[in-house]
Amino acid sequence: MATAELLKRVPESVSTAFRNKKVLITGGLGFIGSNLAQALVGLGAKVTILDALLPQYGGSHFNLQGIESQLELVDGNILDDELVEKLVTGTNFIFHLAGQIGYLDAKDQPLTDLDFNGRGNLIMLEAVRRQAPKARLMFSSSRLVYGKIQSLPVTEEHPTNPQSLYAIHKLLGEKYYAYYAHNFEVGGVSIRIPNPYGPRQQMKHSKYSIVGWFVRQAMDGETIKIFGDGSQQRDYIFIDDIVDACLRLIVQGQAGEVYNVGSHEKLTFNNMVDTILQQVGSGQKQNVSWPKDYEKNETGDYVADTSKIEQAVDWKPQVNFADGIAEMVQYYRENKQEYW
């Protein structure tokens, strides 16, 4: 779906809210942030991006292709509280996406994870409380806050027992937003994202996105390894559905609340791999046994219940996995040299 098509989905009550408004996107060179930036520039927002382009993450200047001259890009870190305070001043909307993004990396770099996913949010919220108390914010949390899944589909009331430091700190971030909403009326909402995929996702390694990595392997004619029998269900969500949800929630979501997003598709791991192989037309798959480290983090099946966001902002996922993968494959065929 091109940006223009995505924007047609956004109701006028939401799209007009951004026109000529100042929007800050932290982590805006990355996968989710750059797709948001493309949409927001299309909606006539005055976009500023704060990104440190840290090499281990998915940021890339190429992600802003076509809109570079229509926004301001600030090279800086979310832990720089003076800079953050300066940037939020006079800003209407803040999508706070910069963070440590790998649950496996959090184990090796626990303090970096706490800094980026804990303190980074507190710095942002304090800056908003002091300099832009009327601004609306959105925080990108993760479905991993739930931990081992006890009942499906997973509602926002499902117990949260995070199994990684990454997820513990994401939950901490959510609590900060709820605290600032209730105590200072800061208008922040959190979105719990499951497995996102789509154009502008990093394809350099397998740590952050299994779908991206499998698309790359298939395009390179390699063998995709599936741990176990591949029967576990996951919720893979296309980037345009996430962008649509973020735009609606930051305008119309209830401050202090958390919202699931998900695809409704109930795909197994095997279905996911088969669809990728089919859409790419090359590569093969092989089932292998689970390595030790992975099993500890295995959460069981995950399917999000999305009634809350559907009722709150009239959002529904609209891109099925096969169509999303087809669009993703086309994007990487055209731009492979920028991402491999």
Ligand SMILES: NC(=O)c1ccc[n+]([C@@H]2O[C@H](COP(=O)([O-])OP(=O)(O)OC[C@H]3O[C@@H](n4cnc5c(N)ncnc54)[C@H](O)[C@@H]3O)[C@@H](O)[C@H]2O)c1
């Ligand atoms: N991709 C996923 O699987 C997934 C799932 C759930 C939630 N999320 C969350 O969504 C957000 C965005 O993820 P993404 O997939 O777009 O990641 P990404 O790696 O593509 O982009 C992250 C961007 O943030 C920047 N960044 C990181 N730390 C920074 C810091 N301290 N200061 C300034 N810039 C910094 C990086 O340079 C990068 O450009 C993250 O908070 C992530 O935890 C992602």
